[in-house]
Each structure stands twice: as C-alpha cells, then as structure tokens.
Amino acid sequence: MQYYSLQHQAPNVSFKEAVLKGQAPDKGLYFPTELPKLPADFIKNLATISKEEVGYTVMRPYVGEDMTDQELKRIVAETVNFDFPLVKINDQIASLELFHGPTYAFKDVGARFMSRCLGHFHKNENKKTTILVATSGDTGGAVANGFLGVEGVEVIILYPSGKVSPIQELQLTTCGKNITALEIEGSFDDCQAIVKQAFMDQDLKEAYQLTSANSINVGRWLPQQLYYFYGLQQWQQQQPPVICVPSGNFGNICAGILAHISGLPVQHFIAACNVNDTVPVFMQTGNYQPKASTPTISNAMDVGNPSNFGRILEIFGGEAEKLKTRFSSVSITDDQTKATIKEVYGGTGYLLDPHGAVAYRALADYQQQNPSQKGFILETAHPVKFPDVIESLLDIQIPLPEGATALNSQDKVSVKLAADFDSVKNWLLGR
Ligand SMILES: Cc1ncc(COP(=O)(O)O)c(C=O)c1O
Numbered sequence: 001m002q003y004y005s006l007q008h009q010a011p012n013v014s015f016k017e018a019v020l021k022g023q024a025p026d027k028g029l030y031f032p033t034e035l036p037k038l039p040a041d042f043i044k045n046l047a048t049i050s051k052e053e054v055g056y057t058v059m060r061p062y063v064g065e066d067m068t069d070q071e072l073k074r075i076v077a078e079t080v081n082f083d084f085p086l087v088k089i090n091d092q093i094a095s096l097e098l099f100h101g102p103t104y105a106f107k108d109v110g111a112r113f114m115s116r117c118l119g120h121f122h123k124n125e126n127k128k129t130t131i132l133v134a135t136s137g138d139t140g141g142a143v144a145n146g147f148l149g150v151e152g153v154e155v156i157i158l159y160p161s162g163k164v165s166p167i168q169e170l171q172l173t174t175c176g177k178n179i180t181a182l183e184i185e186g187s188f189d190d191c192q193a194i195v196k197q198a199f200m201d202q203d204l205k206e207a208y209q210l211t212s213a214n215s216i217n218v219g220r221w222l223p224q225q226l227y228y229f230y231g232l233q234q235w236q237q238q239q240p241p242v243i244c245v246p247s248g249n250f251g252n253i254c255a256g257i258l259a260h261i262s263g264l265p266v267q268h269f270i271a272a273c274n275v276n277d278t279v280p281v282f283m284q285t286g287n288y289q290p291k292a293s294t295p296t297i298s299n300a301m302d303v304g305n306p307s308n309f310g311r312i313l314e315i316f317g318g319e320a321e322k323l324k325t326r327f328s329s330v331s332i333t334d335d336q337t338k339a340t341i342k343e344v345y346g347g348t349g350y351l352l353d354p355h356g357a358v359a360y361r362a363l364a365d366y367q368q369q370n371p372s373q374k375g376f377i378l379e380t381a382h383p384v385k386f387p388d389v390i391e392s393l394l395d396i397q398i399p400l401p402e403g404a405t406a407l408n409s410q411d412k413v414s415v416k417l418a419a420d421f422d423s424v425k426n427w428l429l430g431r
C-alpha cells in the first residue's frame with residue numbers, strides 16, 4: 001500500500017515512511033491510495049473470528065510489505081489484549097466500551113499499535129525518532145503509556161494548561177524516562193498548530209527526526225477501524241446499526257467510515273460534537289470555517305479545526321452531498337450533556353462519561369426521527385476520568401481502578417510554555 005498527500009504536492013510513500021514522517025512534507029495528511037475491500041466471507045463470519053485475526057486481516061493491506069505476517073500478527077495481538085464489550089443501555093441504544101485499556105480511553109489501541117510499529121522499524125536504525133503530539137486530554141496519556149521505554153523513540157506531549165482533567169494530566173506528566181510534557185498556555189488547537197508547524201521547520205528538521213502520534217499519523221489513525229469490527233461482532237440485530245461517535249479531531253469516525261467502505265455493514269454514522277461545531281455547521285451550510293475552540297465538560301473534543309475532516313471528504317470524492325447519504329453531524333451543549341448523564345443513570349443505571357453522553361444524546365435525538373433504527377454509541381472514555389463532572393451531578397463516588405489509584409500519589413512534571421511556535425522551537429533547540 002502506498003500513501004499520498006491530500007495536498008498532492010509530495011511523493012507517495014510506503015506505510016513505514018508515512019509512519020516515520022507523520023505528515024507529508026507539503027503539510028498534507030497521508031491517505032491510502034486504495035481502499036481495500038474485505039472478502040464477503042470475512043464479513044459474513046465476523047462473529048466467529050478472533051479479535052486478533054480480525055485485527056490482522058483489517059490491517060494487512062494497509063501495512064503492505066513493510067512488515068512480515070508474523071510481525072504484524074504479534075503487533076496486533078499485543079495491541080488488542082483487552083476487552084471491547086458492547087453493553088446494552090436500553091432497547092434502542094448500546095454502548096461499545098472502548099475504555100478497558102491501560103489509560104481508560106479509546107486512544108490505547110492506536111497508540112499501542114503505532115508504538116510497536118515504530119519499535120519494529122527502529123530495530124535496524126540508529127537515529128532516534130522524536131514524537132511531537134498534541135492532546136486535548138486522552139491522546140497524551142495513551143501515547144505516554146504506549147511509548148514508555150520504547151528504544152530509539154522519545155515523546156514530547158503538548159497539552160493545554162488547565163484544560164484537561166486531573167487524571168488525564170497525571171497520565172501524561174508522570175511517566176518520566178523518554179516522555180516529556182509541555183504545558184502550553186493556550187488551547188488544544190494551539191498545541192496542534194504548533195506541532196504541525198514544527199514538522200515544516202527546517203531548523204527542527206535538521207536537529208530531529210520528527211513524527212506525530214496524533215491521528216494525522218496513519219499508524220495511529222488506521223487501527224481505530226478495529227473498534228467498528230469488534231462492535232459488529234457483537235451486534236445481534238437483523239438491521240445494521242446506526243453508529244454514533246463522539247467527535248473532536250474526527251479521526252475515530254473517519255476510521256469507522258473506512259471500515260464501512262471496506263465492507264462493514266453500517267446504516268448511518270453520526271458525528272456527535274459538543275459546542276465546537278465546525279463540522280455540524282459545515283454539514284448545514286457547506287461552509288467550512290474553523291474557529292477558536294470553546295472549553296466544555298467533554299474537554300477531549302474541544303477542537304475548532306478538526307484534522308481528519310479532510311480525510312472524510314476524500315473518502316467521498318470531496319462531495320458533501322454524497323457524504324450526507326451516510327453521515328450527519330450534530331452539536332450538543334454542556335447542559336444537554338449533563339441532563340443526559342442524569343437521565344441515563346437514573347433510568348437505566350448506566351454511567352456515561354461526558355463524551356459518551358454527547359453521543360448518546362445525538363443518537364437518541366436521531367432515533368426520535370428514525371424510531372426503527374437501532375444503534376450504538378462509542379463510549380470513548382471511562383467516567384472515572386471526569387470525577388468532578390460526574391460526582392457533582394449524580395452525588396456518587398466512582399471507584400478508582402487500581403492503576404488510577406497509583407497515579408494519585410505521583411507528582412506532575414511539566415514544562416510551561418507560551419502558546420506560540422517560537423517558544424516551543426527555542427525549547428526544543430535549547431535542550
Ligand atoms: C474521550 C474522547 N472522546 C472523543 C474524542 C474525539 O475523538 P476524535 O478526535 O477521534 O474525533 C476524544 C479525543 O480524541 C476523546 O479523548
């Protein structure tokens with residue numbers, strides 16, 4: 001498989017080169033030259049196939065010749081060694097829980113897959129790779145955990161000061177070793193813009209072999225397809241599901257659409273956003289207008305200029321009208337999110353985190369108009385990551401999982417920097 005730049009001003013590259021570069025030299029995102037079709041038998045028999053075999057079969061065409069079958073099987077098996085249960089909330093809506101990995105959010109699969117790919121690619125290289133990654137909450141922790149101790153790789157995480165939850169912050173600031181956290185006095189969009197600019201900067205390119213571990217990197221983005229296959233393995237209705245994805249940078253839902261194009265039956269995709277509504281507005285008006293992000297209680301989705309929407313449009317040949325046949329996007333306020341957490345917990349006992357609650361509200365509203373269409377949400381983070389929101393709303397205490405208890409006794413270590421490219425560049429060149 002080759003990858004081309006969505007800016008069309010850079011040469012095509014292999015999977016390995018795309019992972020090592022992160023972003024194309026013309027600032028475009030890499031996109032696969034072919035969208036593989038999976039065998040009809042594979043889809044028909046999905047429920048009987050192991051999650052390791054599903055992962056291997058889905059990822060095989062994307063990885064191409066850069067890895068042996070044996071190596072890819074090992075990487076997939078190590079990546080997906082936890083559960084992805086589809087849990088019924090009520091007769092209309094189920095929840096695909098993606099928070100059973102080590103950092104309690106859906107980012108673990110992509111981060112673990114990519115870290116193992118880089119570890120493999122580094123076996124025969126002696127030049128160190130430096131990963132620059134921007135986080136609005138969960139990517140940072142997952143990448144820190146996934147890359148901790150990986151030979152030949154160091155990770156520098158940029159996160160918006162005061163805009164991530166306490167557990168999220170501890171997850172990304174307490175690892176030490178090859179992981180460094182930069183606390184940026186700005187928003188996630190500032191962090192992401194700085195990272196993207198760094199990849200284009202000649203001085204930094206001379207000093208470092210830089211790549212990204214955000215979903216702009218195909219090694220982080222593509223394995224997110226697996227969730228959708230794991231969800232369908234457990235889906236027991238006749239009709240394919242409507243799948244509603246809490247969305248910020250749109251990497252997750254974009255991976256789901258790719259899975260669908262490869263043959264996975266899905267009725268409709270809903271991208272559920274908080275008030276950061278760049279995509280919902282585009283779907284209504286045709287006008288794509290990135291804007292400064294607004295802080296919300298679903299903080300990991302506070303993104304004003306989502307990186308992956310361009311990839312979604314590319315799948316549909318750039319035609320918004322075609323996209324509308326499979327995809328819609330809505331914006332949910334914090335008040336609606338809070339009311340949904342209360343309503344669902346009170347009515348069913350199911351505890352949603354704020355991101356899952358945004359998705360639940362969007363899917364329930366969609367089903368008001370389409371009552372025969374059942375579906376599931378992607379529950380992208382464990383509610384324990386947002387105790388302030390949940391506990392004040394429901395007057396309950398969420399028991400901390402074991403790993404999270406240990407975090408509380410550790411001290412945050414971060415470097416505070418202004419939200420401008422030069423501050424980060426000077427820090428990188430001066431260390
Ligand atoms: C808990 C949670 N939900 C949803 C999202 C949004 O996912 P995406 O950026 O892939 O749209 C994120 C961040 O990526 C997240 O951490």
Ligand SMILES: N[C@@H](CCOP(=O)(O)O)C(=O)O
Pocket residue numbers: 134135136137138139140213214215216248249251252300301307
């Ligand atoms: N919500 C993310 C933001 C970055 O998204 P990514 O999928 O592009 O890494 C976060 O939690 O950091």
